[in-house]
Amino acid sequence: MTRTQRSESTGPTPEIVAVFGQRAGVGATTTAVNLAMGLAAAGRSVLLLDLDPEGGAGRAMGVAERERGGTGRLLRERAVRRDMIAATQIPQFYLAPAGPELAALDANPDEDEDSLTRLYQALATLPALSLDFDHVILDCPPSLDVLTGNALIAAHRILLPLAADVPTLDTLPALLKQVNELRAGCRQPLYGCYLLIGRRTATVNSRDLIAQVRLEYGRMALAAEIPFDSRLAKAETPTQPLLMSALTREISRAYLNLTAEWLMLGERGDRPDGGWRPSARAERLERHRARLTRNIEHWRLDPLSKLYDPEQAMRHQDTEALGVLFEAAAPRRRFSLDRRPGRATWLTLALILLAGALSVRLQPWRLDEQRRLDLAARLLGPERQWEAGSRLLARADERAYRELLLAARLLETNRARLIACAGRATPSGPVECPVVLPSMGVDP
Template sequence: MRVWAISNQKGGVGKTTTAMSLGSLLAAEGKRTLLVDMDPHASLSGYIGVEGGAHGSVYDLFGVSGNPLPVRTLVHATQWGNLSVLPASAAMITLDRQLGTKPGMGLVLSQALAELAPDFDHVLLDCPPTLGVLMVNALAASDRLLVPTQTEALALAGLERMLRSLSMIERSRGKPMPRTIVPTLFDARTHASRACLAQLREQYGDVVSEAVIPTDTQIREASAAGVPLASWPAARRGGLAYRQLLAELLAKPATAVTDAAA
């Protein structure tokens, strides 16, 4: 089972769109795919139409109010074949305060996903934009990190924060986390977008994906309709870019971490 975390410490860079798009494309190829919404804002859960709360969510894995719920009871099938979701809920925002320094809380998700290993081929984790127990759990459970990064100057600061946070977590893991930076919201018509993409490639080299996700209004239309890109033919440019990205991720080993790429 492959587990990919999709994270950046900046909002609005396409994390949820990337998780949903890659997940739906994997499912369309017959891969048993689980989407895990690690963000208390629950954008992914809302997109896919499976809200947490009364039906249980990632929050219930932590046993804050009693014993943790079995992870299989929290996984929901969706209307799209091979695609399941473990939803988020607003209660997750309280986890850092409620758990405090309680030991062992950084491996809760890893242990839950280990139980699901026979059931899924791929797991994609849509992470919150803040460093806390949820992001720590996601990165600890993952074997690859995808960092969607909007191709504009301000987004580079969020990328740098994300990589600094990753360095701290790598020290705790005792091993490097392979990562891929995914340029998103690229507009080839603007100098700013082209310059930012060039800077990403110059600074991070092979860590940056060859595939670039363009600005495509049909991606927003698909999201508003609650339909994944794999089922939204109008999103031709965006859909093609995500297909190229998925092919690249499956064919190309994640880039090993070096000091230059950190």
């Protein structure tokens, strides 16, 4: 990656990250190696410095001290030279391995006044190299010694893997205080200190401790959590990064989450203040994870890659071939719903069908006057309802009931006359139609 490309990022160039564990066994070296590989999978150029005299990072990447000068020479000469750095099998991923010389440097801390700034001075010479790095990951020993002090002073960001247990949480405030005191007055800006929680068990007590850490330290605690892996605990030294060996394991997916979250530290969110809405943040993390997984799988399937795995490539080809055969043999679906209709959709369809049926049913009534009259009579109610209404009216108002009966009799008496008059009607003139009118003195 060129310097022009790197200048578009908001963070420092290169970003220096110190990975420091309070004690051995919390996964600091595993975290440093897999974070470095994840950043390389994101297209970043990464340099991993192994500052632990045990040399765990070098063994995990297959690079030993005897192959290169390593971090011992780097601290002694206060400069980074090309012959101190070894290329790994992963593209854009370089390593400065550790060696026994580091232990000797740690044993003589008072050799000079600036013994804690050796690494800071050495990393200041990085622009003179022919290689450009976006990230420098520092794998520190599990103690706050001279080597760790050099890393903490030189770092832009500090990553603290920790176990979710009572002893660790009890000593964490004192450790953070020591780090603040060590960083006081340093030239190198510190952009953040982050806690990476390791889940040892899934008990209620463990969940309560994790919740306590997140409550007390807020944004310092990363969302990613590293689960306990029994297979990793049984191995004395990992022979390769977890992201290289098995992406399907839970711990590997956890390190993908860590890398995706780390990439978002230098990105501006979708809110005006630079923060992220929860939905947008989750979508961005998923995009980063998908990209990392795709690039790592490409390394293992590409015959030109140093990470090419013939067995993995054969399984991938078999999977693709079976998928093509299954797609060819499967019956074609002529119609499919991408989304199951809900209750409101079904109700709307039922109302539309009912309205259509009524319109068809009522079409003849709209054209025939007699049918319209019959329809109006039906809408008034059946005969039983008419009789019941008449009885209720008789009880409520006797005179109104008698008048209603008189009107019904007159209608029946004059019905024949009205029909005869309608038959004699002509367009030339009106026709007289005598009808029987009620007498106001007649009692029905």
